[in-house]
Amino acid sequence: MQIQGSNTCQEKSFLKNKLTQITALTFVVDYPERWPSFFTDLLQSLSPNPNAVDIYLRVMLAIDGEVADREINHSDEVLRRNTLIKDAMREQCIDQLTDSWYQILTTYETSDPEITCMCLDVIGKFISWIDISLIANDKFVPILLKFMSNVLVRESACDCIHDIINKGMDPVAKTKLIESFTEVLENAGVLNPKEDEEGDFLAKLSKLVNGFGTNLILNWQKLVKISDKENTTAVLQAIESKIPLMFRYLGDEDDDVSGAVTPFAQEYIAVLKQIKPLSQKQLENIKGLVYIVVKKMKYDESYNFEHEGEEEAMFQEYRKQLRTIFNNLAALDVELIIMTVHTIVTQTLPQWETHDVADIEMAIYLLYTLGEALPSTQGQHFTGDPTKATALQEMMRLLVTSRVSCHGHMIVMLQFFETVVRYDKFFNCEPQHIPDVLMAFTDERGFRHRSPQVRSRTSYLFSRFVKGLRLHMNAYLEDILKRIQDLLVLNTPDNGYQRYLSNEDQLFVYETAGSLIVSSTLPVEKKQMLMKELLSPIASKFENLLNKLAVETDERKQTEYAQTINTATALASRVSKGFSNQQTMKMSGCVEIFTDLLQIFLKAVNVPIHRQLIQTGVRQYLHRMVVCIEKEILPFIPMVFENLMKQPDAKELSDFIPLMNQIIMKFKSAISPFLQEMFMPLVRTIFTVLSSPVDDGDQVTATEKKMLQRSYYLFISTIVSNDGLDVLKNQEMQNLHQVLITIVQGAADIPDPQSQKMCFNILKRLIDSWGGKDGIAGFIDFMYESIIPACFLAPLKPTFDFNDGQTALALNECAGCLKTVLEKRGDEMLNYLQGKYLPTLNLPPDSIQEFCRALNSDTKLFRAYLKNFFMKAKS
Incomplete structure (x- = not known):
């Protein structure tokens, strides 16, 4: 094997990758048995040529990917192979390999930083399974430390040190290793860089500090578990000594730098939860964390609220991490959290005109987040602990009375509405503020805000606000309906879709209007009138839309009309959600209004254009009517059924059956x-x-x-x-027999365990009802000729997978069938199995007797037996 540099390799990176991949695959097949000298050959042919070194390092990385990468799932056989390879490498060549890495680091530090970085990557990969002393020694550590000051290789050096301290080790030894690295890096001034340091390197340092902290905490947890008090105390001191570093990076202006150390912050809070009592220094650390987290959660000036992109999404994810830390800090010191939020809210909201958007949003956001951070039973934040209740009540009062809702910026408005809905119980304590909030929802601050995002979110939040304060809404009902009247309009292609809200948003507004009317204390006649006013515009436009769809030839307009027809039925369906068991449609006197509307909607089921879309809406409305009204719905079902039979397809039939099941x-x-x-x-x-x-x-x-x-x-x-x-039972005998056959086929022949489970369950119920003395003619013969054989044929099929959960349930139902036949027919069934059926399966007499004994045992034992019986039969 000869590693040589070539212009081709230099120019064609993919050729290098192919070469190294082939070499690594050859290695795992041949080493150590067939090619024991692999590494000797590899090292001997390593010439002082950057291209040759480059390929050598690529081979080492490829070997790591094949034998040591823990992120790749391997079979047990491959894992055993990899263990043998690593054992052989440790015994034969790892010392020589580490020497070669040292030579490469010292040779190419200045002349070829790319090779140096790749070599550091190799060390980082291999350190997880080689002896730590080969790298963490007086030879390697000084050069790693030196690299931390080299702009071209310092990020790779940082990652390499991070990999070294992540190595699995004894907790005491690892603590010493981390402390030694911390000491030399701090003495060199590396861990406390200048403010203007480059961001990518700071993020690497932050990741390293996070590694120091989380590994020390893991060591502490291991030592606590074995009650090693002396070393536990030493490790805790080591953790505490890293907190200033954590603060420095957590509070960094760059969110990537800050985010890299958040796991350390979270783990440290978990440690403090286990320590009692906390020291003064630890209490100060909690305050420091609260201060940094609150500061970092604030939006910066560059955030684009109108068009959120990747950077904004990353900040939202980072903010979630900070919120988790904030909530966990509340579990440590709830008074501190309440006091902090109270201070920010009371300093910001009264003078909101003098603050920028980020400060105002932050104050409201903290108030909102407090709802998660504080322990509460079903949102009862305004009862119980008087300190908490008083502070929250004061802040909520300030939120509503400060008129901050007039600020206008979309993020302030969104946070305002989110917060008043989260704390809707506040308005039970101080209902005098409800009108102001209702006004905000319904004017240019909410439904009519210039931002579609605010309008959309407000439509949903308003429905929650109204439902949460239903008992207070009666006094404002007609005023609310008047204010939102222009929003309760069925938008059509003909009016150019002039609207504030999308179809989806309108659903919430219609549902809210329906809930307000139904839950009010108005007389039935008044409720009827208001409900008619709400729904009659839908009814009047619906038939017109149907007529226009029927004559329209333009495909785009056809689609628009069909979608509007679907929306009309959806809006009416959502209005019906206002009814409940306590306030039914009948009690409200609205049955006739909704059945009249149903009669109009049913005209749409005959429309051939966009049939599926339109029928989906009508079917949805029918589902709602089955829930809301009684037998008044029944006369309409034949009309739907008759239409379905005209042009049936699988999707329509499948969608219709749940409606029939509901009825x-x-x-x-x-x-x-x-x-x-x-x-x-x-x-x-x-x-x-x-x-x-x-x-x-x-x-x-x-x-x-x-x-x-x-x-x-x-x-x-x-x-x-x-x-x-x-x-x-009342079907013609021939028809019933055909249906029974389909059920037996579903149990025995269809490779769908869900269907099989249902079919066996159906058969069990039929046996229970018709398998005794008073059964229907011919069923007992059918039971013996078809049902019992199906109970054996199904589990013997190759598709019947005993490891599948649904199949296991199907087998249980199968066992239930056989048990029910025994219950109904007794010895007659046992004689049939022993004398007729089981011998046809070529079972020996002792196995037949064993089966019958198991069938006579309790259900749980028989289920277990039946599974083993069929697994044995199929093996």
């Missing part, structure tokens, strides 16, 4: 006459669609058919679980 579960026997009539037409339609041919490459249709098949079995399951057995 069956709610009305049970009341729906039986209709269900009995539509049952076989629906079943035939489903199987016609399922049997239609599908192109091999059409995955969408294949998936839709699989979902329809599953929906079919869920439909049958819903019927048999909700007093609907008569629906099946």
